Amino acid sequence: MLLTSRGRRIGGRVALGLVSTVVIGVTGFAWTQLSRLDEAIVMADVIAPTAQVPDGPAGEPLKVAQNILVVGLDSRTDANGNPLPQNVLDALHAGSGDDGGDTTDTMIVVHIPAGGAAATAISIPRDSYVDIAGGFGKHKINSAYSRGKNAAMGTLRAQGLTGAQLEVKANEAGAKLAIQTIEQFTGLSINHYAAINLAGFSALSEAVGGVEVCLKEPVQDKYSGASFPAGKQLLSGAQALAFVRQRHGLPNGDLDRIARQQAFLSSMSKTVLDAGTFTDPTRLSALVGAIQGSVVLDRGWDVLSFAQQLRGMSSGALKFQTIPIQSLSLQTPSDGDAVKVDPAEVRAFVKSALSSSAVAAVGESTGGNGIKPVAATSSLSAPPSSSAGASAPLADAGCVN
Template sequence: MLITSRGRRIGGRAVLGVVSTLVLGVTGFAWSQLHRLDTGLVTADVIAPSAQVPDIPAGEPLAVAQNILLVGLDSRTKPDGTPLPQNVLDALHAGGGDDGGNTTDTMIVVHVPVGGAAATAISIPRDSYVDIPGYGKHKINSAYSRARADQRGKLAQQGMSGPELEVAADAAGAKSAIAAVQKLTGLTVNHYAAVNLSGFAALSQAVGGVRVCLKAPVHDSFSGADFPAGTQTVSGTRALAFVRQRHGLPNGDLDRIARQQAFMSAMAETVLGSGTFTDPARLSSLVDALAGSVTLDHGWNLLSFAQQLHGLSSGAIAFGTIPVQSLSLATPSDGDAVKVDPAQVKEFVQAQISSPDVSASGGTPGSGTVHPSSSGGVVRPIAETTTPTPPAGTPAQPKMTTASGCVN
């Protein structure tokens, strides 16, 4: 039985951060903002030397295909290790430090091919039961938290404390998450970007909000989601609630990742096609939000990278989700998990990043609107999207979008 898994808690915030970062190099003012961003971001030494990509002359197209791991952290601290204020956590419906945190509730690999005019974002369900190097088989979202907790304990015993301790522990968690993703997908991760709870709210607000569409009204006290049916613009804490809700939805985590991908595609269209880069106030706010909420791998030269993305547009960004075999795999110690076949995942990933549409030079701005996939495959502009017929005997899957792009 093949099922398309679509579960995510803090959906879209990491892609929001990276999409914003990748395309800042459009105007002279944008260049100056990128220089400011380079000096304001928290960085971590988490990429193995063998996976680091050498710099190329500024302005030349991307010469080497690259894979970026984006994570949305359910973290109660800022990238610099200082704690988020309780009033901020309350506004985000995040609870306190004892209510969770330090798991990668969003894990997405973005593949950017040679030329830099297209991209493929592949979601990995947070509960995928995989081999985590050094820890055995567990849910993939725990790779970060397990290594982080181990390193934090060791360093605390050595006398390290405060923000320095939190940042060092975060780096260990990032390395573990990267290792788990590489083992599952077969891809080498060249770059890493992480966004926390408050960062997502700030980023969505900085661009003036994102238009989304719901099939029916929803109300959920857990996430704070309270929305009418139909098309609407969400930002700040409302955007976070939109992508966090899973209680009260017909298909739980399946519907949550549907929202994630819908939000990501709409966000890409907003950032790439709404004049963000020619509006000094909006662009400055976006850079401020990124600087206060995003952690990047040490050595990632954003200015150079942005210059290598020639012609990237919303129509050239595809979204997909790895295939899964079951949503209720019983595990010895992790409860129910998502069953995945690593060989099948690797085959799927290679098919997506090798497709002609991804390898091509990319579309033109405004050439199409991307929507989330209901089949686990790459998402094409809406006019080109097709849904494969599921294998015989496969239960009917919840449809993620209608023709208008609305989700549960």
């Protein structure tokens, strides 16, 4: 549903720029310019009140740790529930409006510890075979959203909802089930939610003037539309979307796609900071325009206050990691090949990386073990049989497959 926020939640789209702007502090000038988002903010009732974080004084360091679920939706509708035009879908190599399954093809949990001076972003492969919350059984984790959405459709239609209104409310149900499944799988409490669709990601990359990436080898992929030479290059719009969506023809499939996403977001964050986006009226206006209609945040998030509490965070303070996996080719009864994961191993990995008495997020239990966060020591992509997870500092993304 649309909600006028009057200055409180206005920085959310920036805080969401798909993780990149979640971790940057901006000037008062930026908040003034962002005020025109008043009439186009999409907020969703997806976070339980018990998981919401009390607002702290603006400008003071973050007093409690928080976990933010950031998802990229393979959706053919905008944030207001309206179908994307066919010419937009064609430009994005997204097929027809009926091709999208409303799956969460990108899932990243961003952990901001108390104090707000650093952040860890944990990627979850879309095909991880897990127990879906709500009694849906074991399936690929990216299907939780669509299962929750489809299950709610009948009830919502019976209530008289149709068109875009039906789509928005069903999307809320899908987001809730995705959040519950992520919480169950990782052992984390999700305090905030941010989602962006295909067209929004394309527009954001254009708004920042393109993002530099580096490929180890040239690639050609008819499914995503990816067609790139080896080496460094500046991507935006449909090219940027193709870069982060490609998984066919890559040595490690979805793990290589995750590595691309992490490298892209790392570079995008650096681009935004180096370009002075928040002190450049033209760039900031383009960024705000890209955000409108593309992003959904949970309704309880006071993102303006939140972002002001992160002023001390630098671009190098974001570390990416990927959960440990056991196999890329798990045979399943009804879902085809999936990614094999051990939930207990994943929860232990997440706990050792994030949970100590000093940084536990609202709703988490640390057991008082005082484990320190894991240092970033390995490459962005994990080997196919890795069970140790993977991590990398933001500033050292390097070339990827």
